[in-house]
Amino acid sequence: MNAAIRDNYCTPDMLRIVRVSLPWPGDDEILVKVKATTVNRTDCGVLTGKPWAIRLFIGLFKPMRPVTGTDFSGIVVAKGKHVTQFEICDHVYGFFDEGLSSHAEYVAVSTKKAVLKKPENVTFEQAAASLEGGHYAFYFLKNLKLNAGDRVLVNGGTGAIGNAALQFLKHLNVRVTVTCETAFVELLKSQGAERVIDYQKEDFTTIKEEFDYVFDAVGKSSFKACKPLLKSKGIYLSSELGKNWQNPFLALLSPFMGDKKVKFPLPYSAKHSMKHINELLLYGEFIPLIDRKYRLEDIEKAYYYVLSGQKKGNVVITVN
Template sequence: MKAAVRRQYGNQDSITIENFPNPIPKEDELLIRVKASTVNRTDCANLTGKPFIMKLMLGFSKPRKIILGTDFAGEVMQTGSRVKSFNPGDRVFGFFDMGLGSQAEQVCVKEDLVYSIPENIDFPLAAASLEGAHYAYSFIHYVTIQPGQSMLINGATGAIGSALVQFARMFDINITATCNTKNIDLIKSLGADQIIDFTKEDFTQTTEKYDFVFDTVGKSTFGACKPILKENGIYISSELGTNSQNVLFALATKFSKNKKVIFPIPFSLKKTIPYMIDLLEKGKFKPVIDQNFTLGEISEAYQYVLSGQKTGNVIIHY
């Protein structure tokens, strides 16, 4: 089988396509023929080893797992002897942020990381519904949202942001979202009430005040956003911040009655993926797909995602 490999941390130029023997599933694993995966922000962190904490988890001097990929959508080829929930031919998908080696034509995955794809969802949409939505879930489930409150979502065009707008729309809340000019109509269609075009305006300079400021791209700071938070407002960023400041602020403001920071440690996949499945089945969540690449074009896909220009999700087809 062919697979995307990086043996050292680096950029897209460190990726090669190599041939490997077909994997054999262990007794608690499924062998899956991959039909689609994404190149996402987590994949880019696994590729580059940045932020530094990634190297502590993936391997300090070089990555322990050389095949890239954190998500997949595909078809079961074979099951291990202890697998009870799936059979060959089943359509399945899954995600694991520390890496699955799923940017390959075939992958073996433990049964507890595998979920059935809803009948009305194709492989690319299934793959696109995982990583960004997993992190978006944490933003809205670490807070209590009341009717009539207001929320600002910075970075609404990314995989996290575009999912978050849709999740937030299920509440009776006023949503302001930042995006670039070309995506204004898209983000409005996902549920944003107001748009701030970040190519023309700095959202931290607005005169409006919000109950929540959610930065899904990690390009702001608590200090810059404090003036636009209401008295008991909450700031959440998807990034650690310089010198892990968002973790420190979260600890320092935890018991504050005023403005506070919450650091969105991701919830268990056993909570997040069933939530996405339910919304997909009900037609309440449709992940945004930007561009499609083949496995042979995966370096170009990483280059595009690393540029920070993608809208929603970038798909790899196999």
């Protein structure tokens, strides 16, 4: 089969599409013919080995998995003898942020990982695009005590995480204000944002409104800048460590620094988030935003585009 492969942490131009042996499923694994996968920000970390902390999970000196890819959707073509929950021809999708080797025509996946049957009402491309951003949006928001009517500001409504967060919050009847560039204002309104701030025209940190939570889904702002926007007991979250890696430390110290806090939740198994994502997909409450599509052969271009930080939602790789 064809697969995107590298020997060391590298830039996208060093990723090669080569013929490799077909993986064979172990006793608790399924072999999936991949129909779609994505290149996402986690993949960029897995490819480049940056930030360095990621190497603790994916290989200290070189990547444990030569084939890249963290998510997939596709069709089960073989299964191990202990697999009972999936059958041949089932349509499935799955995600594992430490890597699944899914930038390939086939992938062997343990059924102990976050793998589910794909809802029939979504395409293979939508299923693959629902996972990485959806997973992180879910785990960032799940620790908050969100109530209908709460006010949340999401910075970066066109990122994979920010856009999934907008839709998840809307599902909870939370009032969402979101930022994006001019061209996407109408789209985000149609997805349910109460107010959309065009960040090219207005600095969201200067608006005279207060929120229960500020979620910096692109990690471009800071607790200091967002503090005036928070109500008393308000909480700031960021998808990034912060310019000086301050966010995890602020999460520990901010409870002693006043009545506004920082939370920096630690990642956990995608099994929980996928269950939630699956339900929302099934009921049409979450439609992942898809930006560009590339063929597996053009994956290098997809990586460079994602690394540019300009993707809108998700970048899909279609696999024939």
